[in-house]
Amino acid sequence: MKLMIASDIHGDKDSCLMMQAAFESEGAGKLLLLGDLLYHGPRNDLPSTYAPKEVIKILSEMKEHLICVRGNCDTEVDQMVLPFPMLSDTAFLHIDGVDIFASHGHNASPDALPPLPHGCVFVSGHTHIPVCKIQGGTVCLNPGSVSLPKGGSPKSYMIFENRTFTAKAFDGTVIFEHEM
Numbered sequence: 701m702k703l704m705i706a707s708d709i710h711g712d713k714d715s716c717l718m719m720q721a722a723f724e725s726e727g728a729g730k731l732l733l734l735g736d737l738l739y740h741g742p743r744n745d746l747p748s749t750y751a752p753k754e755v756i757k758i759l760s761e762m763k764e765h766l767i768c769v770r771g772n773c774d775t776e777v778d779q780m781v782l783p784f785p786m787l788s789d790t791a792f793l794h795i796d797g798v799d800i801f802a803s804h805g806h807n808a809s810p811d812a813l814p815p816l817p818h819g820c821v822f823v824s825g826h827t828h829i830p831v832c833k834i835q836g837g838t839v840c841l842n843p844g845s846v847s848l849p850k851g852g853s854p855k856s857y858m859i860f861e862n863r864t865f866t867a868k869a870f871d872g873t874v875i876f877e878h879e880m
Contacts, residue, residue: 707734707825712747712847734825735771735804
């Protein structure tokens with residue numbers, strides 16, 4: 701199965717539409733969202749196309765394909781308007797023989813890894829910067845941000861297919877690849 705991984709939409713309608721278009725063009729079967737879906741948060745500037753009600757509609761259309769974890773900007777009120785679960789702090793997936801532990805990254809993070817099985821991949825968002833690094837023997841990956849990239853990075857997402865993680869900018873530029 702081809703998996704798309706994205707994070708930090710922060711209520712940005714245009715960025716969410718770009719993510720939806722990338723999901724469709726990539727032909728992914730599932731979309732793992734790493735939190736911060738609707739609210740921009742007090743530390744982020746308001747996205748120029750901030751329209752959380754429109755993001756709700758877009759994501760609702762995709763609900764059959766979504767696996768979500770809760771971000772630090774996600775609340776119970778958000779869950780009340782979304783027709784798919786998004787309040788779990790973590791998710792564990794097993795795809796193509798690879799164990800993937802997903803968290804937003806504000807609690808469990810590459811610098812504060814939870815106890816994970818040997819060989820498990822840790823994916824998180826939160827920092828808005830694409831990252832691929834080994835931390836304490838664990839592969840730690842971050843797809844960056846769909847809407848509010850930081851550190852000079854582009855708006856981005858990640859694909860997992862054939863045991864390879866590929867982070868991409870929305871223009872198709874490969875940011876990094878990591879083969880398992």
